[in-house]
Amino acid sequence: MSTPIHVPTMAQMIASGEVPEVLFWVGCSGSFDDRAKKITKAFANILTQANVSFAVLGSEEGCSGDPAKRAGNEFLFQMQAAQNIMVLNGYDVKNIVTGCPHCFNTIKNEYPELGGNYNVIHHTQFINNLIKDGKLDIAKNLLKGRK
């Protein structure tokens, strides 16, 4: 827990000539809802401690359009998708890890047909991979008996 958490935006990264391994797609809940923000912060902390090169979109991130789509507003959904895909493709993003499960489904399953093709994984899968690869040092028995 020693490394201070640093969360660069995609714009900052590109400006300094860096390309992050993975984009952390936070989602609206993770950005605005107090409880969900705890998850966002904890995940940013995990990424930092595991030395993952990552960035967020910050103010350039927009609602994936999922709530609009599921309420029947296909037009609004596709407008949101088009805007997000323009931003993501503009930064040439390849890998996305999502904080939000709804964004995960939408970006992974519904964006490809609209021109957005990325490797999308959920943050729980990402953490699991970090542990498996030995990049995240978890004290033995820490998770024992917990669900």
Add this chain to the structure above:
Amino acid sequence: MIPQIIFTLLFLTGAGIFAFKIKQIRRNIFLGKPLEINDNKAKRWKNMAMVAMGQSKMVTRPVAGFFHILIYIGFILINIEVLEIVIDGLTGEHRFFAPYLGGFYNFLIGFFEILAVLVIIACLVFLYRRNISSIKRFKMPEMKGWPKLDGNLILVIEVILMGALLKMNACDQILQLRGADHYTVAGSFPISQFLVPFFDGFETGTLITFERIFWWAHITGILIFLNYVPYSKHFHIMLAFPNTYYSNLKPKGQLNNMAAVKKEVDLMMGGDPFATPEPSLDAGPPERFGVKDVTDLNWKNLLDAYSCTECGRCTDNCPANQTGKLLSPRKVMMDTRDRIEEVGKNLDKAGKPIEDGISLLGNYITEEELWACTTCNACVDACPINIDPLDIIMNMRRYLIMEESKSPDSITSMFNNVENNGAPWAFPAADRGKWIDELN
């Protein structure tokens, strides 16, 4: 010779009426919009083998699953005996297969008798579950009246048919022992032997009459049942197979992107925003966004509706229903079937499609039901034959929003927020990174 002629006529009439009704239902299903499903055939056959033939999703509820499998196996195997009865009826023979199968025939007949008893037991269990025990999903509002009667009728008819089979065998074996003319010695009767004492006291002539009555009752019963099935929820015994074959292979969470909308968005985002599409002379009236009536649905949605056997697992698993909302996915499927039947009847009467001023959305399904759905897919997941009520619900919402601009206030404000500041809530995009400042 006369019984053979009567039988042939009866059989042809039964099969003919059935074929006519099937043709009608096929036409009704294709009143739905075209949809091409011919990808991934290997996976589709596998789904059909596992889900429909293998009953893989039935057994997630062990009690219903177990007894359902008894009836399912009983139904399929006893059909072999029905085939013999039909051949006997047409040729005037008695137990036609016996000479060809030898000892195996005795085994088969014995096995069928055991199956028949198991089917009777399963039907009695199901009658108990439907009428006496307090299983909530059988007592919901959409199950009042005809659907309840329908469910009970099927079970009662099955008990009667199986009973006739056993009583027929009981009389038959007595006649075989007495060496009655025409009654060749064949078959083994592990169950019906216990019915022998009830019939043993009768004269041979009377017994022959009894045996014939049960024989005719069995086959006429089957022909009547055959023609009852397409009018009933019980039609799932046939449509479960194509329905699982054509079921959705994509991830459940993935909703389709409407192609018509994509065209509009592409025009706005990419090309010349002021460009108007080339006018086309052969273009008909613009297509409706979403679904208002059954003919806006695609044929797979309508196949789903005809395949539904109203078991209610969808509704039982629906979080909206569990929390007291009006929505019942089962009712959505039943409404869809009732409405397409109505549209089909109008078509038969008038000879051409007519506007009857009635629509699925509005007259059958209310907006309140549609807005209760969380699109969680629990209903789709629970369905033992992969019916998709969510697709119908989603497309009706699309109609409400994109054609009629009708949404509850909370949803309207969500739309406004997404449109104005890129989030479902009224927070400015500039504040998205605020959590970063709160770190460390």
